[in-house]
Amino acid sequence: xxxxxxxxxxxxxxxxxxxxxxxxxxxxxxxxxxxxxxxxxxxxxxxxxxxxxxxxxxxxxxxxxxxxxxxxxxxxxxxxxxxxxxxxxxxxxxxxxxxxxxxxxxxxxxxxxxxxxxxxxxxxxxxxxxxxxxxxxxxxxxxxxxxxxxxxxxxxxxxxxxxxxxxxxxxxxxxxxxxxxxxxxxxxxxxxxxxxxxxxxxxxxxxxxxxxxxxxxxxxxxxxxxxxxxxxxxxxxxxxxxxxxxxxxxxxxxxxxxxxxxxxxxxxxxxxxxxxxxxxxxxxxxxxxxxxxxxxxxxxxxxxxxxxxxxxxxxxxxxxxxxxxxxxxxxxxxxxxxxxxxxxxxxxxxxxxxxxxxxxxxxxxxxxxxxxxxxxxxxxxxxxxxxxxxxxxxxxxxxxxxxxxxxxxxxxxxxxxxxxxxxxxxxxxxxxxxxxxxxxxxxxxxxxxxxxxxxxxxxxxxxxxxxxxxxxxxxxxxxxxxxxxxxxxxxxxxxxxxxxxxxxxxxxxxxxxxxxxxxxxxxxxxxxxxxxxxxxxxxxxxxxxxxxxxxxxxxxxxxxxxxxxxxxxxxxxxxxxxxxxxxxxxxxxxxxxxxxxxxxxxxxxxxxxxxxxxxxxxxxxxxxxxxxxxxxxxxxxxxxxxxxxxxxxxxxxxxxxxxxxxxxxxxxxxxxxxxxxxxxxxxxxxxxxxxxxxxxxxxxxxxxxxxxxxxxxxxxxxxxxxxxxxxxxxxxxxxxxxxxxxxxxxxxxxxxxxxxxxxxxxxxxx
Numbered sequence: 001x002x003x004x005x006x007x008x009x010x011x012x013x014x015x016x017x018x019x020x021x022x023x024x025x026x027x028x029x030x031x032x033x034x035x036x037x038x039x040x041x042x043x044x045x046x047x048x049x050x051x052x053x054x055x056x057x058x059x060x061x062x063x064x065x066x067x068x069x070x071x072x073x074x075x076x077x078x079x080x081x082x083x084x085x086x087x088x089x090x091x092x093x094x095x096x097x098x099x100x101x102x103x104x105x106x107x108x109x110x111x112x113x114x115x116x117x118x119x120x121x122x123x124x125x126x127x128x129x130x131x132x133x134x135x136x137x138x139x140x141x142x143x144x145x146x147x148x149x150x151x152x153x154x155x156x157x158x159x160x161x162x163x164x165x166x167x168x169x170x171x172x173x174x175x176x177x178x179x180x181x182x183x184x185x186x187x188x189x190x191x192x193x194x195x196x197x198x199x200x201x202x203x204x205x206x207x208x209x210x211x212x213x214x215x216x217x218x219x220x221x222x223x224x225x226x227x228x229x230x231x232x233x234x235x236x237x238x239x240x241x242x243x244x245x246x247x248x249x250x251x252x253x254x255x256x257x258x259x260x261x262x263x264x265x266x267x268x269x270x271x272x273x274x275x276x277x278x279x280x281x282x283x284x285x286x287x288x289x290x291x292x293x294x295x296x297x298x299x300x301x302x303x304x305x306x307x308x309x310x311x312x313x314x315x316x317x318x319x320x321x322x323x324x325x326x327x328x329x330x331x332x333x334x335x336x337x338x339x340x341x342x343x344x345x346x347x348x349x350x351x352x353x354x355x356x357x358x359x360x361x362x363x364x365x366x367x368x369x370x371x372x373x374x375x376x377x378x379x380x381x382x383x384x385x386x387x388x389x390x391x392x393x394x395x396x397x398x399x400x401x402x403x404x405x406x407x408x409x410x411x412x413x414x415x416x417x418x419x420x421x422x423x424x425x426x427x428x429x430x431x432x433x434x435x436x437x438x439x440x441x442x443x444x445x446x447x448x449x450x451x452x453x454x455x456x457x458x459x460x461x462x463x464x465x466x467x468x469x470x471x472x473x474x475x476x477x478x479x480x481x482x483x484x485x486x487x488x489x490x491x492x493x494x495x496x497x498x499x500x501x502x503x504x505x506x507x508x509x510x511x512x513x514x515x516x517x518x519x520x521x522x523x524x525x526x527x528x529x530x531x532x533x534x535x536x537x538x539x540x541x542x543x544x545x546x547x548x549x550x551x552x553x554x555x556x557x558x559x560x561x562x563x564x565x566x567x568x569x570x571x572x573x574x575x576x577x578x579x580x581x582x583x584x585x586x587x588x589x590x591x592x593x594x595x596x597x598x599x600x601x602x603x604x605x606x607x608x609x610x611x612x613x614x615x616x617x618x619x620x621x622x623x624x625x626x627x628x629x630x631x632x633x634x635x636x637x638x639x640x641x642x643x644x645x646x647x648x649x650x651x652x653x654x655x656x657x658x659x660x661x662x663x664x665x666x667x668x669x670x671x672x673x674x675x676x677x678x679x680x681x682x683x684x685x686x687x688x689x690x691x692x693x694x695x696x697x698x699x700x701x702x703x704x705x706x707x708x709x710x711x712x713x714x715x716x717x718x719x720x721x722x723x724x725x726x727x728x729x730x731x732x733x734x735x736x737x738x739x740x741x742x743x744x745x746x747x748x749x750x751x752x753x754x755x756x757x758x759x760x761x762x763x764x765x766x
Contacts, residue, residue, distance in 0.1 A: 002305075002317045004360040005284060006055045007201065007238055007260065008062035008324025009046045010349055012512055014331050019367060019516040020044055022065060026099075026516075032091050043140065047149045053350055054357025059149035059201060060144050061137040062324060064092060065091070066098045066515050067663040069687060070107075070163065072156040073097070075188070076181050077133035080107065080123045080168070089133060089423065098515060108166065109514060109696065111607040113205060113241050115327055115586065116521075116563050118514035118689035122161060126170025130180045138191045145196060152236070153192055157204035158185050158226065159218045164206070166757060178218055182225050186453035189232040197233045199258075207251055208242035208262075210613050216250050223254045236284055240323035243269040252276040260284035263304055264291075270304060274311035283312055286322035288355050293328055293509070293523060293565045296355045297349045298362075298376040305363050312572035319360050325349040329509035329520075335675040342525050344505050345383050384569065391501070391527035394578055401577070405584075406628040408636070408660060412686050415662060416635040422596060422637045423549055427719045428710070428753045429480040430746050431689065433643050433665060434553045434599065435492075435729035436470050436485035437738055463488050464541060471546050473739070478746045481597055482550045484542035486731070492601065493563040494554045497522030499534040500582055503564070514696070517732065522564040524575060530582035532588045540593045551641065552590040552598040557583050557626045573622040583630035591634045599641035600631050602659075606644065606652055620655040627659050639663065645691075645728050650678040657682060665689035667727040680716035691727020692748075693741055698733070699704040700740045719756050724749040 012018045021038035024030045033615050043063050050058035073079070074094055080450035082104040083097050098120055100106030107256040137153045144151040162178045165617040192200055207219070227235060236258035237251060242252055251259055252273075254295065261273055263286055270285075277283060277523045285308055287301035308317055332348040347355060383389070408415065410464035445462050470485035489495040497503040503522045510518040539552040557580035566575055583600065590598050605623055609616055642659065645667040649656060663686065676690055692709045693701040713722055724745060730738050 001364050002309075002314055002360050003056040004054050004356045005152070005318050005320040006050055006058055006325065006353060006356070007203075007240075007286075007320055008059055008326050009050060010040070010326055010330050011063050012014075012330075012510060012518055013042050013045075014334060014508065015520055016510055018065070019518055022516045025228045026095065030092060035065070035091070036369065037360065039063065040143065043143065044147060047059050047144055047147065047151065049350060050353055051149060052354035055353055057150060057152050057199070058144075059154045060140045062154045062326075063140065066095065067118075067120050068156060069096055069112075069122065069161070070094070070280070071134070071136060072161050073120070073122045074541065075132070075134040075136060076127060076161075076184055077131040078122055078124065078165075078181075078705065079133070081125060084110070100694065100699045102699060106694060106697045114607050114609060114611060115241075116511075116513060116604065116607065117327065119164070122165035124162075124165050124167045124172045124174075124177045126172045128172065128177075128180075128306050130177075130184055132184050132187055135191070137188055138195055138698070141192060141197055142195050150196075152199045152201050153197055153233075154201045154203060154238075155185065156186065157202045157237070158182055158216070159222050160204050160206040162218070163209075163215060175214075176220070178222055182222050184711060186230075186232070189226070189235075190230065192299070193231050193233050199236060200262075201238050202256075203237045203238045203240075204251075205238075205240060207237075207239045207244055208611050210249075210611075211247055211250075216247065218245075219254060223256065227255045231723075234258070236282070238284070240265070240286065240290075242266055244273065245269070245612060248272060248276050252278065252281070256281065256282055256284035258318075260286060260320065262286045262322040264289040267304065270308060271311070274308055277312065277316075281315045282307060282318065284318045284320050286320050287353050287359070287409070288319075288321045289350065289568075290321035290323040290325050290490055291327045292568060293346045293348060294568050295345055295376065295634060297380055298355065298359060301355075301359055302362055303374060305359060309363065314363075314611045319356050319363075321352055321356060325352060327511060329506060330513055331508075334508040335506050337507050339504060341386065341388065342523075344379060345525065346523070348509065389526040389567075389569070390515065392530060394527040394529050394581075395500075397581055398574070398577055401629070404633055406625055408632050408634075409635045412660065412662065415639075416687075418636045419639045419662065423481075423639065425480050426753060427756060428722055428724050428749045430724045430749050431479060431481040431551070431665075432474075432483055432725055432742070433691075433727075433729045434483050434486055434551070434601070435489070435731035436483070436487070437733055437735050438731050439735070442487050455749070463538075467538070467542055468545055471542060471550070473615070473639065474742075475546060475548065476744050477739075478750065479742065480548065482542070482546060482548050483553060484538055484550055486553060487728075488538055491519055492729075493560050494520060494522055494556050496534060496560060497524075497564060499532070500528050500579075502526040502528040502531055504579070519563070522560075524561075524564050524566050528575065528578040530585050534586055536586075536589050536593050539595050543565055543594060549597045550586075550595070552595040553581055554586060554590075554600045556600045556602035556605075556642065557630050558608060558623045559602050559604040562608050573626075576622065576626045577629065579627040580629040584633050587631060588633055591638050596637065596728075597639045597641060598631075598634070600627070600661075601643040602627055605646045605655075606649065609652065616651075619722065620652060624655050624658050627661075628714045631659075631661065641665065643728075650681075651680050653678040653684075657684060657686075663687040663689060663723060665691065665723065665725050665727075667691050676713060676716050684721075687723060688713075689723030689725040691737040692724060692745060693726055695726050695728045695730055695733055698737055700737055701744065703748050705742050706745055707752060710748065710752055 025035045237256045238260040240262040329348045331350040349711040449459040466487040474482045542550045561576045639662045641663040642661040643665045
């Protein structure tokens with residue numbers, strides 16, 4: 001009989017129990033025992049829910065207090081030297097690695113492949129003494145076993161762990177690190193076998209990338225050693241997010257007993273994978289989308305399963321979601337306020353597991369399950385024909401787009417002179433990225449307003465007072481280009497989605513972004529349009545309160561797309577163009593309202609890249625065109641900013657240049673300005689604000705650190721190009737930190753500005 005499996009479950013809990021428990025621990029309100037108790041209760045509830053949903057063997061060790069890649073580093077003792085003081089095995093040290101401390105900057109953080117999840121980047125140093133530092137995989141397997149639940153332990157694979165890491169000192173190498181950690185992985189496998197594990201899931205998502213021959217060789221060498229004869233469980237190698245393609249022969253030749261593939265993202269690989277698998281290898285098939293909230297087309301999914309069964313035989317198949325369900329909310333049953341029609345088209349993690357179960361029961365001959373598949377097919381037909389989905393006016397505008405709408409009136413050198421004359425900014429102008437701290441008072445007032453306990457006039461009066469307070473603070477601190485603080489906004493994407501047609505919103509649809517940070521992505525179900533202005537009221541008010549320029553703050557079309565759950569019934573590029581037109585309308589209205597600086601944030605452009613490079617050109621063409629469509633309709637005097645964070649820019653720098661933003665701000669503090677190398681290589685002509693301190697850590701930088709980063713920036717940028725700003729918005733920080741950090745940032749910029757010869761503003765290396 002074919003069995004139902006799951007690759008991973010959301011960690012935070014249906015009511016974000018883990019988020020609040022972790023944050024109480026960080027604040028000192030509770031101790032480690034209370035945090036561990038909450039974590040244990042969540043794991044138990046999640047295992048029981050999965051079994052009740054029809055999953056034969058749920059996963060263990062997919063749970064994490066912060067990040068599964070950080071868990072792997074902690075397990076292997078891959079602890080950077082700056083954290084090897086005191087009790088290195090403590091939970092405090094684990095969180096110090098993620099969040100930093102007074103004496104130790106946090107480890108770098110970046111996006112998990114093409115998702116909006118952030119992982120902690122492993123660091124490898126010369127002489128790093130790898131060892132089994134944490135027994136978490138074994139502990140959680142035994143924890144489930146004690147509850148009477150047999151699980152399949154999940155490990156991030158050794159090759160992906162090494163390929164995702166960075167080398168910070170000396171002559172450390174990937175080959176050397178891999179050679180050192182494989183014996184530790186084998187030790188974990190032996191302990192799992194001793195604990196009663198018959199199978200283990202080893203995630204190797206890097207197999208879905210374009211690997212060079214040396215990386216392909218890592219897989220052969222590592223798995224020959226890892227899975228050599230001995231008392232270890234059988235191994236399912238899990239891949240996802242893209243097709244194996246050129247790595248298929250590598251995966252099929254490894255000494256594993258099973259292989260998982262994602263056929264939501266890459267249905268075309270089914271036949272080639274089945275043909276490549278040796279007779280002794282099982283196939284785990286992922287036809288249920290683990291990254292989106294739409295109900296599966298069960299009839300289509302059943303077709304894939306039956307095709308695989310015909311090629312391999314039923315005894316070699318198991319069915320699972322396409323990837324871990326980490327990327328979707330927990331339970332649609334909580335959503336009482338969603339429009340019933342749209343709600344009927346959706347499935348969250350619990351419902352996706354039920355879909356897996358239905359598919360397994362159907363292919364095993366259960367008549368009731370076959371009836372559910374027929375009902376599902378009717379539902380999909382109703383969705384396709386719904387008038388809620390199609391807007392003829394939007395489609396007419398898209399059809400009438402012209403190439404000229406993608407370009408500014410003049411090239412940047414011409415615009416820059418006009419903007420300099422209009423804005424009258426000093427060298428090294430200071431600004432922030434957008435948001436200011438969302439205090440408990442701000443959140444309380446917003447909740448009261450949404451609950452109907454506070455009238456609109458009182459709520460807006462409160463927001464005006466907060467905005468003015470924020471503006472005065474920035475003026476007193478000496479910031480040159482101000483922001484209004486975004487106190488009226490809940491989330492940088494949700495806020496806009498709430499004002500656009502074609503969107504809907506869940507009440508409890510939280511997903512983890514990083515650490516304890518959760519987001520509630522909008523859900524795009526139909527054609528997108530802007531019924532009315534979205535931000536003009538607050539931008540106009542803020543600008544009326546100060547003589548200094550105040551940035552109009554918008555989220556870009558690609559980021560709105562990437563950070564939403566997007567309709568799956570048309571190309572993503574088409575949906576993005578619709579959003580771009582809506583943003584373009586807002587940009588025009590802001591300019592008409594007298595806003596001279598408009599920031600259109602696009603932190604998600606890099607993460608949207610397909611995993612295979614041969615698919616990059618098409619994506620970069622339409623994504624950059626969408627940014628240009630949104631931003632190019634203004635006069636030369638209006639300065640367009642954009643912001644990107646936690647991305648590797650080297651591979652897409654030409655496309656960033658083609659965006660033609662007047663100013664781009666980027667994350668640079670954790671990478672110590674390494675990201676500027678790409679901009680230097682192409683002699684980036686426009687202006688750049690490399691972040692000079694890390695807002696994802698509570699640590700306030702020293703003046704010398706900020707100055708050092710700025711001087712490093714001036715080694716590759718001319719003073720006229722350089723802006724001074726934090727690396728991201730300040731929403732999650734507390735006001736005391738913000739006051740100190742921004743004060744240091746502004747005073748350091750002023751000292752450095754005074755030391756620069758003004759007649760050499762265009763020369764690099766001042």
